[in-house]
Amino acid sequence: MVSVDATALGSTLPQVVKPARYTGGEWNSVVKDWERTPIKFALAYPDVYEVGMSNLALMILYDILNQQEDALAERVYTPWVDMEQAMRASGIPLYSLESRHPLHEFDIVGFTLPYELNCTNVLTMLDLGGIPLLASERNDAHPLIIGGGSGTYNPEPLVDFFDLFVVGEGEEVILELLQLYRDCGENRNRYLLRAAETDGAYVPSLYEVTYSDDGTVREVSPTHESAKPSITKRIVDSLPPPPTKVVVPFVQAVHDRATIEIQRGCTQGCRFCQAGMIYRPLRQRPQEEILAAADKLLAATGYEELALVSLSSCNYTGIEGLVEQLLARHGPTYTSISLPSLRMDSFSLRLAEMFHGRRKTGLTFAPEAGSERLRRVINKNLNHDDILSTAESAYNSGWHRIKLYFMIGLPTETMEDVEAIAALVNELRAVGRRARGKKAELNVSVATLIPKPHTPFQWIPLEDRASLDEKHHVLRNQIRGRGLKLSWNDPQTSLLEAALSRGDRRLGKVILHAWQAGARFDAWSEALDTQRWWQAFSAQGLDPAFYARRERPLDEVLPWDHISAGVSKEYLVAELRRSLAEEATLDCREGSCRTCGILETFHRDPEAMQQGRWGCVGVQQSAQ
Amino acid sequence: MERTQRLRVTFAKGEEVKYISHLDLMRLWERALRRAGVPLLYSKGYNPRPKISLAAPLAVGITGQREIMDVSLERPLAPLDFATAVKRQLPAGITLIEVQEVYVTLPALQTLVQSTHYLATVDTSEETTDVEVRVASLLRAEHLRRRRREKEYDLRPLIEELWLEATDEDQCTLGMKLRAGEGGTGRPDEVLAELGLTDQVERITRTQIHFAPAGET
Numbered sequence: 001m002v003s004v005d006a007t008a009l010g011s012t013l014p015q016v017v018k019p020a021r022y023t024g025g026e027w028n029s030v031v032k033d034w035e036r037t038p039i040k041f042a043l044a045y046p047d048v049y050e051v052g053m054s055n056l057a058l059m060i061l062y063d064i065l066n067q068q069e070d071a072l073a074e075r076v077y078t079p080w081v082d083m084e085q086a087m088r089a090s091g092i093p094l095y096s097l098e099s100r101h102p103l104h105e106f107d108i109v110g111f112t113l114p115y116e117l118n119c120t121n122v123l124t125m126l127d128l129g130g131i132p133l134l135a136s137e138r139n140d141a142h143p144l145i146i147g148g149g150s151g152t153y154n155p156e157p158l159v160d161f162f163d164l165f166v167v168g169e170g171e172e173v174i175l176e177l178l179q180l181y182r183d184c185g186e187n188r189n190r191y192l193l194r195a196a197e198t199d200g201a202y203v204p205s206l207y208e209v210t211y212s213d214d215g216t217v218r219e220v221s222p223t224h225e226s227a228k229p230s231i232t233k234r235i236v237d238s239l240p241p242p243p244t245k246v247v248v249p250f251v252q253a254v255h256d257r258a259t260i261e262i263q264r265g266c267t268q269g270c271r272f273c274q275a276g277m278i279y280r281p282l283r284q285r286p287q288e289e290i291l292a293a294a295d296k297l298l299a300a301t302g303y304e305e306l307a308l309v310s311l312s313s314c315n316y317t318g319i320e321g322l323v324e325q326l327l328a329r330h331g332p333t334y335t336s337i338s339l340p341s342l343r344m345d346s347f348s349l350r351l352a353e354m355f356h357g358r359r360k361t362g363l364t365f366a367p368e369a370g371s372e373r374l375r376r377v378i379n380k381n382l383n384h385d386d387i388l389s390t391a392e393s394a395y396n397s398g399w400h401r402i403k404l405y406f407m408i409g410l411p412t413e414t415m416e417d418v419e420a421i422a423a424l425v426n427e428l429r430a431v432g433r434r435a436r437g438k439k440a441e442l443n444v445s446v447a448t449l450i451p452k453p454h455t456p457f458q459w460i461p462l463e464d465r466a467s468l469d470e471k472h473h474v475l476r477n478q479i480r481g482r483g484l485k486l487s488w489n490d491p492q493t494s495l496l497e498a499a500l501s502r503g504d505r506r507l508g509k510v511i512l513h514a515w516q517a518g519a520r521f522d523a524w525s526e527a528l529d530t531q532r533w534w535q536a537f538s539a540q541g542l543d544p545a546f547y548a549r550r551e552r553p554l555d556e557v558l559p560w561d562h563i564s565a566g567v568s569k570e571y572l573v574a575e576l577r578r579s580l581a582e583e584a585t586l587d588c589r590e591g592s593c594r595t596c597g598i599l600e601t602f603h604r605d606p607e608a609m610q611q612g613r614w615g616c617v618g619v620q621q622s623a624q
Numbered sequence: 625m626e627r628t629q630r631l632r633v634t635f636a637k638g639e640e641v642k643y644i645s646h647l648d649l650m651r652l653w654e655r656a657l658r659r660a661g662v663p664l665l666y667s668k669g670y671n672p673r674p675k676i677s678l679a680a681p682l683a684v685g686i687t688g689q690r691e692i693m694d695v696s697l698e699r700p701l702a703p704l705d706f707a708t709a710v711k712r713q714l715p716a717g718i719t720l721i722e723v724q725e726v727y728v729t730l731p732a733l734q735t736l737v738q739s740t741h742y743l744a745t746v747d748t749s750e751e752t753t754d755v756e757v758r759v760a761s762l763l764r765a766e767h768l769r770r771r772r773r774e775k776e777y778d779l780r781p782l783i784e785e786l787w788l789e790a791t792d793e794d795q796c797t798l799g800m801k802l803r804a805g806e807g808g809t810g811r812p813d814e815v816l817a818e819l820g821l822t823d824q825v826e827r828i829t830r831t832q833i834h835f836a837p838a839g840e841t
Contacts, residue, residue, distance in 0.1 A: 013643055013685070014684075014685045018645075019643040019684065019685070020641075020643040020644040020645070020648060020684075022643075023640070023641075023643050023644075025640045025641065025715060025716055025717060026715065027655070027656075027713075027715045248655060250641065250644040250648045250651075250652060250715075251644070251645075251648055252647070252648070252651065256651075298658075299659065299661075300659070301655065301659070302654070302655030302656060302657070302658035302659035302713070303655065303658075304654070304655075304658065333658070334664075334666050334672050334674075
């Protein structure tokens with residue numbers, strides 16, 4: 001088999017924006033001998049190169065797979081609209097960056113599914129890669145199409161296009177699926193039946209979904225004995241060492257820096273946050289391992305910035321000492337250290353002082369709600385005085401721009417709560433002006449809550465259009481003036497995102513229809529045409545509001561109920577009730593165990609969990 | 625304090641990396657030099673940057689046979705040691721050709737550039753008009769008014785020399801020496817467009833960058 005024709009590519013690339021997105025050859029990219037490596041794995045990310053290259057999960061899998069002697073892993077991203085057209089015009093199939101082989105020549109194509117609105121890009125990649133879109137139309141001659149990532153916690157809208165999903169963390173299960181491929185990869189059906197028995201693997205074709213007259217799901221039932229009634233996510237007991245020989249892109253990536261995941265999971269329990277629920281339990285990476293990895297990673301990449309990532313890096317035990325040591329080791333070579341998420345308190349500010357040094361441009365915080373009452377509803381436990389004093393000390397110690405994230409459409413929210421956002425912003429603006437005069441800037445971003453599967457808010461509706469419009473109106477009126485910038489989500493986009501993230505299997509036809517009508521890069525506002533989607537919904541006799549804006553009874557079968565994040569439904573219901581009663585829930589590292597179910601699901605030996613540094617109090621208690 | 629050092633690096637930018645932009649190339653060098661562990665000299669101030677400068681940006685899609693870059697080091701390093709360390713850190717397509725020490729006090733590299741040489745190979749298999757005729761008529765013109773990015777300019781004074789380097793049955797190679805620097809920079813694709821050859825271009829390579837002789841600036 002031959003790789004993509006160089007001459008055709010040579011006349012295509014000069015016509016497109018940023019052609020180096022499509023040429024590979026980056027430092028640390030791994031090009032194995034195609035002919036001599038039996039198992040060929042493509043790692044696909046359904047967005048443009050610069051976004052995909054910032055994804056850590058894909059880099060972890062790339063590293064693991066390429067360490068296998070009999071397997072190769074090559075990367076493939078979605079060509080931007082101009083490149084897709086140019087490729088179709090000159091008959092160039094979607095090809096991998098390493099060896100430039102068409103996608104259909106790989107044995108397995110693994111997609112990372114990070115975000116619902118990327119879904120049409122999956123179709124573009126399959127189609128352009130010469131692979132039939134529908135799993136039912138594929139046979140032994142086609143690659144197996146596997147999906148992973150946070151998108152698989154409700155994979156139902158995508159089941160038509162995938163053979164297999166992996167729910168949860170991929171580090172171990174990817175090798176099990178590879179071993180299975182060695183055993184029976186040549187026979188697709190046998191492979192899928194055996195894969196279905198693997199923990200964390202979901203083969204959607206082995207399940208049947210029935211619906212009630214009102215359009216809700218009645219039952220999701222296995223149709224084969226190999227298929228489990230419920231698929232529980234995979235986790236690793238402790239984080240494997242982070243990849244240190246990562247690909248350094250030529251084209252500037254969205255996150256153009258070295259990255260170390262310092263912990264996985266989060267103990268704060270914010271009720272709107274899907275990541276906080278699905279990535280449980282908290283597992284910290286030992287400090288020595290981070291320091292050793294930083295040395296190797298910076299030496300292997302030459303990056304001038306190191307980001308310590310996790311859902312809430314300020315909560316890493318010993319973060320101050322860690323940052324100090326990293327700065328002592330790498331500061332002299334002008335390497336900066338960053339934490340992507342900061343809490344709004346004096347501790348975080350002190351940290352920011354440490355790693356920003358004299359370079360003080362902007363700081364980002366997420367109070368999420370304007371009133372203390374509503375912050376209790378969502379369990380974002382921050383008080384007004386802390387917010388004010390943190391902003392004040394930030395401005396006073398030299399920062400001049402603060403960015404704030406808020407949400408609207410939260411349960412129990414009234415117009416008073418929305419006005420409280422504006423009041424808080426104006427208070428902070430006054431603080432800024434006192435400290436920095438006209439130089440003080442405040443950027444305010446107000447997102448609309450998308451009630452996500454596997455969160456305590458999974459039953460509540462997306463706020464309706466009229467009241468969102470009204471709230472946006474109030475915010476626009478009350479947040480204005482020099483130094484203030486306000487941005488918000490388009491309500492139509494939120495409706496689409498909510499419908500896709502809360503949908504069932506019937507949405508497969510909607511996605512296909514929208515893609516055929518030209519939907520591409522729907523996560524990009526310049527490319528999204530929601531009208532195209534509403535037509536696709538109505539062509540299938542479906543209503544996006546049914547999925548997005550309907551309050552679901554607690555006893556309704558949710559389309560994703562057969563997928564388990566290890567957190568119990570009882571816990572989610574209890575958290576929803578506490579939310580509506582405006583009761584805060586403590587961080588899992590304080591007080592007693594909140595019994596979210598994660599310990600019961602993964603009833604591991606407490607001692608092993610201790611060694612794996614599980615960060616919840618339940619582990620400490622059961623270890624004693 | 626030890627003296628600082630300035631090294632002039634000659635390198636080739638080949639086919640593999642011809643689509644990366646000028647800014648991409650700057651980042652590529654910064655990271656390769658950091659990996660090599662050479663003692664880069666950083667600027668002072670709030671946002672310290674390594675002192676690396678490329679003589680002249682190369683347009684996307686064009687290879688360079690002898691590109692020039694100055695790198696400042698905070699302490700002296702033998703050019704050979706520099707080359708040995710750096711060579712191991714270069715991606716395919718970037719080739720180190722030469723490393724020389726130059727005076728720290730020389731003016732910034734970009735200000736010394738006077739002109740650049742290019743070779744452009746065009747496909748003439750279906751071409752009836754003689755390229756030579758087109759070249760001659762272009763050179764006879766006093767002005768060549770063109771528009772680029774909404775701005776009108778005169779291409780003619782930017783073309784110092786234009787000649788037919790080689791011809792064979794179905795392709796020919798044009799040579800050109802174009803002005804570069806403060807008075808304006810000639811672009812080879814603009815010259816080819818003026819010749820009506822845009823669609824026939826097979827490849828373009830920059831062969832040389834000319835500097836003002838020392839003492840002239």
